[in-house]
Amino acid sequence: MRPLDPRLLRYATAARWFLFVGALLGLAQTLVVVAFAWLLSRVITLAIDGRPLEELTGSIAALAGVIVLRAVCVWLLDVAASRGAARVKTQLRARVLARLAERGPDFVAGRQGVRLATTVTSGLDALDNYFARYLPQLLLTALATPLIVVVMLVNDLASGITVIIVLPLIPVFMVLIGKATQAVQQNQWEALQRLGSGFLDVVGGLGTLKIFGRERRQFVRLRTITEDYRQRTMKVLRVSFLSGFVLELAASLSVALIAVSVGLRLVEGSLALSVGLFVLLLAPEAFLPIRQVGAQFHAAADGLAAAGEVFAILDEGESVDTGDVPTADAADPVDTTAAGLRLRSFTVRRDGRVVVDGLDAEFEAGQLTVISGPSGAGKSTLVAALLGFLPFEGDLSLGTRCILQGTSRSWLSWAGQRPGLLPGTVRDNVALGGTHIDPAVVAVSLAWAGLAELPHTSRLGVHGDGLSGGQAQRLAAARAIYRAQVHGCQVVVFDEPSSALDAEAELALLHGLRQLADQGRVVIVVSHRPHVVAAADRVLTMRESVHV
Incomplete structure (x- = not known):
């Protein structure tokens, strides 16, 4: 010392x-x-x-x-x-x-x-x-x-x-x-x-x-x-x-x-x-x-x-700046009109092992794209790389703009497998730190997630105590929808959003995701559920050998 x-x-x-x-x-x-x-x-x-x-x-x-x-x-x-x-x-x-x-x-x-x-x-x-x-x-x-x-x-x-x-x-x-x-x-x-x-x-x-x-x-x-x-x-x-x-x-x-x-x-x-x-x-x-x-x-x-x-x-790794991460995104906002997400020769390594190898894929605006495949095929790894959590090789572009590593993901909204809910009201969890909460957008987000009946002022305990597993999962989806609406995110990613839902709740959520895509956004859903795959405009099937 x-x-x-x-x-x-x-x-x-x-x-x-x-x-x-x-x-x-x-x-x-x-x-x-x-x-x-x-x-x-x-x-x-x-x-x-x-x-x-x-x-x-x-x-x-x-x-x-x-x-x-x-x-x-x-x-x-x-x-x-x-x-x-x-x-x-x-x-x-x-x-x-x-x-x-x-x-x-x-x-x-x-x-x-x-x-x-x-x-x-x-x-x-x-x-x-x-x-x-x-x-x-x-x-x-x-x-x-x-x-x-x-x-x-x-x-x-x-x-x-x-x-x-x-x-x-x-x-x-x-x-x-x-x-x-x-x-x-x-x-x-x-x-x-x-x-x-x-x-x-x-x-x-x-x-x-x-x-x-x-x-x-x-x-x-x-x-x-x-x-x-x-x-x-x-x-x-x-x-x-x-x-x-x-x-x-x-x-x-x-x-x-x-x-x-x-x-x-x-x-x-x-x-x-x-x-x-x-x-x-x-x-x-x-x-x-x-x-x-x-x-x-x-x-x-x-x-x-x-x-x-x-x-x-x-x-460990490259140093980052405190709260002022240099981003081209902040200086040059992404155009949210009809901008598709494209991957060329996209390679991602995890723990020194190549998980996604030379992937070429396109996610069109206005479409609901489902990424499917067996466990270990690299679906979560691909999402982590899109979120900026893992380094990648190859090209990632949104519309005509190349997305570089280390830049912010202000153009992306995401709901993970774990809801990650906090103590507080439903409205606060949907807005997640927003200084000015728009009640109308909160209502729309909950409705598209299939939670229109959930009171906005209901208080939740630690880890969303007070909700069922399915409700917590849909509340996390509503959070991603709210961020996309408020911040104009062109790409919205959902990782297994319906794994804890019954058929009726799943269909209600898919209807909301379809409305989100109809706004001209890129909507990506990672799932292997039959109803989700059937509702997709395009299915990207990943295998362990990463052939698409």
Whole structure:
């Protein structure tokens, strides 16, 4: 675990801003510390010499001003850290969500959903401690410690050399303690992931467990995982407190060594009182930043661990921009009038294996085209490539326009095999994040999907709880129809939209898809159901050898 991962600067530009501002504030704070030590030693020396109060007034006022200035520098550094952490978390979340959307369902399916959710939410929230506590001390260590050591060398060579000799001992302790802390923290992170996964599994299968009378057995399992997490948490705290104690002890002994040397030379008369006081006041400040780096290391460990997982996701494949994916589609909108979709020598690989090999196909506007074929023939792979989730070779064009990889799919609307419904009203699920919902279009979309009787204001639970499997499937189809109508999508793809429907509901849905095609859109349905195939204007049959 590196103190400052270069990938943080690459993926979060706000981190660069914070380092620049933090460096300036750290330098200002260091100069203020030196001024404070010099003014305080001067005031004390003049007071011991018996100087009148009038002569001390200027130095005391300057000392008060320096104290206020130091407080302002500390406050500004805290503000910069808080704002920097918020911006970095926002940028990292935007990038990782864009990456997950870019890579598609296959990429997400290969990872634990709970682990991803924990990493992107509470995991990245732990970066607050990294920016608020750890990184400022790291900056001060790089700036303040060398500058203070130079000032000490100039004023008292012996004390400066002592600091130079003793100072490296603290990083040695930090490395040893850091390795132990990192191992314990990693175990803690894994325990948190297991706790989250176990809890989600229980919640997801609670209905099944209740039916078979096995729900109480999960109490023991969750109690065991929770107790393990509690013990690991206490172990992390114990290691953190002990590491802080060791570093404090090492720094205190180092300052004490300098204090003894200064005291002996003051008694000898070989060192002036003003210089001795100045050096003694600076000595703790020389050790303070590096001591705080070690003490705050554990506070940043969770955030660094989560950031490491985010970087691992972002490092896979080409990097994407946060929310500003460059698209020719946005600059040059697709003409939605009579634009057919054409594939030439279309080849798609999945897991290093060619699934779709040199496919030539045309999907005409105004027609209902059905893609059929046995399992494993590449139907879902073809759809994933059309959606931009898988890279492809060959040509993909819409009308007279070539569609390039990496561009947005603003011209396409899609309903997958899984409805993916969210808690909320039926209307909100149909609009799916739309800021301005058109009730008339919602009604038409539901009617074309065969759900005209479903109240728009009915509230759904998690995963569409409150609807049957067939209703959830048709609601997903209504969502795709709504997007096509509102955003003018020329191509609409349905992946097995009627697998959970009876014959009557299937015919109602097909009637709605026919009306969608009659608007001049390309309507593609992946299905092997006889009624769907019979209703098609054209059938594209795919086989495992991908001969069409």
